[in-house]
Amino acid sequence: MAxxxxxxxxSHEGVLAVRGPDAxxxxxxxxxxxxxxxxxxxxxxxxxxxxKGRMLSSFRILSVADGYLLAMARELIEPQLTDLQKYAxxxxxxxxxxxxxxxxxxxxxxxxxxxxxxxxxxxxxxxVARTHNLVxxxxxxxxxxxxxxxxxxxxxxxxxxxxxxQAPLNQWLLAQVRAGIGHVQCSTRELFIPQMLNLQAxxxxxxxxxxxxxQEIVARMQYLGKLKRRLYRLTLAAGALPEAASELFxxxxxxxxxxxxxxxxxxxxxxxxxxxxxxxANDGRIYLDATQERPLTLLDLPxxxxxDREIQR
Numbered sequence: 001m002a003x004x005x006x007x008x009x010x011s012h013e014g015v016l017a018v019r020g021p022d023a024x025x026x027x028x029x030x031x032x033x034x035x036x037x038x039x040x041x042x043x044x045x046x047x048x049x050x051x052k053g054r055m056l057s058s059f060r061i062l063s064v065a066d067g068y069l070l071a072m073a074r075e076l077i078e079p080q081l082t083d084l085q086k087y088a089x090x091x092x093x094x095x096x097x098x099x100x101x102x103x104x105x106x107x108x109x110x111x112x113x114x115x116x117x118x119x120x121x122x123x124x125x126x127x128v129a130r131t132h133n134l135v136x137x138x139x140x141x142x143x144x145x146x147x148x149x150x151x152x153x154x155x156x157x158x159x160x161x162x163x164x165x166q167a168p169l170n171q172w173l174l175a176q177v178r179a180g181i182g183h184v185q186c187s188t189r190e191l192f193i194p195q196m197l198n199l200q201a202x203x204x205x206x207x208x209x210x211x212x213x214x215q216e217i218v219a220r221m222q223y224l225g226k227l228k229r230r231l232y233r234l235t236l237a238a239g240a241l242p243e244a245a246s247e248l249f250x251x252x253x254x255x256x257x258x259x260x261x262x263x264x265x266x267x268x269x270x271x272x273x274x275x276x277x278x279x280x281a282n283d284g285r286i287y288l289d290a291t292q293e294r295p296l297t298l299l300d301l302p303x304x305x306x307x308d309r310e311i312q313r
Contacts, residue, residue, distance in 0.1 A: 029211065
């Protein structure tokens with residue numbers, strides 16, 4: 001079903017709002033993405049890191065009239081809000097949990113429904129279209145997000161349902177796995193640097209914008225380091241769905257060789273994204289548990305990694 005048209009409510013994510021005259025300057029020093037690229041027609045993926053370059057959150061960021069909206073795992077909203085407020089006191093910026101103010105739908109094959117709503121969304125990744133209070137965002141694999149004020153929830157739900165069936169959230173997450181887009185969840189905070197999730201290949205890391213928290217480590221890895229762990233796509237026979245941060249194993253090492261990032265039920269088994277050690281991935285013998293009873297099979301990602309292209313942003 002992941003390849004057919006459907007829509008679902010993105011209930012797993014919340015919205016963090018940063019507003020005020022200093023919002024751009026404040027966030028530019030906190031996030032991996034370059035806010036200078038954001039405008040009414042362009043959004044971005046991004047992350048916020050510790051000084052050691054470990055990701056505290058990952059998100060989709062949009063500009064609005066008085067600041068920015070960041071969509072991230074719902075359970076990360078409160079800790080990120082609390083942490084950012086420590087630094088926002090030194091700028092003319094205000095932060096708030098706007099999760100209750102916005103309703104977000106995920107659309108697969110839903111361009112016709114968007115046109116019916118007056119949204120002519122370009123096909124380029126990260127493109128944005130707006131009309132009245134509605135915002136549509138194009139994802140890298142052609143899917144789209146529809147952001148709307150919560151007060152319009154019932155009306156929009158009915159209009160979308162007139163064009164396509166509603167699907168469970170699993171179908172959206174499955175499409176995300178197939179698109180190779182990982183994200184940080186509460187259980188994986190501070191486990192990964194951005195390159196481990198291939199965020200630099202998805203436009204979520206800028207190497208030209210200047211300093212931000214964790215920038216030295218992230219830049220050093222891109223220019224000087226050899227990344228030994230990165231994101232892979234895998235499949236697993238049917239069974240219990242592994243949770244994020246579940247450890248993976250290989251005969252190459254006696255200890256774990258990686259962690260699950262995101263998993264979803266597929267058409268004939270489980271599909272997932274995981275960060276793996278390169279030598280274990282090259283060997284190919286990957287297991288969900290140390291007993292080696294649940295083997296995984298490596299699949300291709302839908303994009304390539306090109307360090308020369310990635311550092312131009």
